[in-house]
Amino acid sequence: MSVLRNTVRTTWIAWAENIALVFIISFAFYTTLPLKTTQTLFVPQGSIGNIISQLTKKGYELSVIDSYILRLMGSPQSGWIHIGKNELNRIDFLYKLTNAKAMIHKVTLIPGETSELFLDMLSQKLKLDKGKLQKYYQEFSPYPEAGIYADTYYIPYGIKEKHLMHFLVRESEKKYKSISEKIYGNYNQKQWQKVLIIASIIQKEAANNQEMPLVSSVIYNRLKKGMRLQMDGTLNYGKYSHIKVTPERIRTDKSTFNTYKHKGLPPSPIGAISLSAITAAIKPAKTDYLYFMKNDKGVHDFAKTFKKHRKNVRKAK
Template structure:
């Protein structure tokens, strides 16, 4: 064998060894510490018909896994049962994939004393009712704790607000142990809000200041209550921008419903005259604070509004929550008539 051939052979061998070592390091890291961006006391829910792959894929989409491919290779070739059990599980950043799989398959630590699901668009009053009905803490205890809870730096205290923490208790499914305090419930929901906000910042490549966050959540809360169709949320984010830029009142019914504390979404002429800092028929600009807890999609819509000339929209009668949009008032009146308003 010539010197050149030998040298080439040795270089190839070294390259293969280095590649194998790097591959092994990446594989070991992905297996021994597969999770990232995990908050303290974070939980995940395993739902009916979930598989291990769907759970892992969900975590990956949320930016919480280092290397989904390596983890899937491990789970595919590892022995034992991989059927996950329905439940709510705590997840820790130092969990190995073996530990995590053991939890989900055995159901160990998967059954809290109480579980509650907070849907997108719930306000604090509805959240208080939900945690009460789930047997976690009483409604009065929860509301009293909300009023006294220390505000995060991004929440501006204002005596005109109904609840300073409105909008910041993130909608999700939560598990709680027996005898949990109201403050612990609130803390868990706020931590989840902060976790999702961090995910969004990482995905968007931005860093939001404390002063920006409240403005975003106020807009997102209006969008959450006004709009059911996800594709329309960025459009309405653009409508809000257009109205504010033109010095128009927002005149959005969801803010009036919150201001009047009505149980129905129907708004009357008298309702629009209510002198409330939340009623955007009465005040110029944004309401004094958020009107509900927005989900991730609504927050993302505010950060990525769809540019258009639209300033009016009306709900289609008999549709699936879609709206008709226009930039012309006469056309808007026609759209209202055609849809029974």
């Protein structure tokens, strides 16, 4: 009887070993099968089962076995990833789903730039519809300009116009709210718009960060005395961001951005602003300056009187 038991046990062990060997060979063969793909791939959000299902619907020959393999490898990241090849074996493809680098666009909004030109750059670089970008910017931003904080942003590949504008404005609002709460203890959009207007003028006029508190003091001093600001930078709004302000432009521009003709501040910010400009708008230097003129060194000479200002103008010319 013991001999029979041993024979049966040996037979079962041999059978199990054969099955295991067949499984290992089959599994190895399965994982090395070639799989066609695109060099860039969008991985949907959701569970591993949902990801496999969605990719299968897009023509990828995947199965439940791939779900188990993925669970052992880790969780796939959602969004656009760079595969780098049009064909690779199955195990390498599954590895790419969990380890490939996300495709990211790096975009920078330069301080002083207008949304008109920034959105134009975005539409070209990200191949998006400028009209839709403008539509959603106006829908989400509480400010006509400066609704997007001047900074560098990392944008996922394949993002649509609505989501992009929502992301940029939301991140900017977080930044503004954080700064405002640190200084004022709250965040009031009406109050903050005035800060942004002054900061945007400072951004356009100052030659460097060190000058910003001085330019800010000139703005506040002129407003306090009821003087027109008479600053070229306020005419660099919208599509005029990089257009040189000429005497003819000053005469013909009838908008309320023309501070040579209209007293007070422009109706809204004139461009994107930096933290340095915001800080200067909130904390101007304590001076009696009413004028400034760019000199041959590219920075400004500040003056308390018109007589001194005229002297600076003659020196610059």
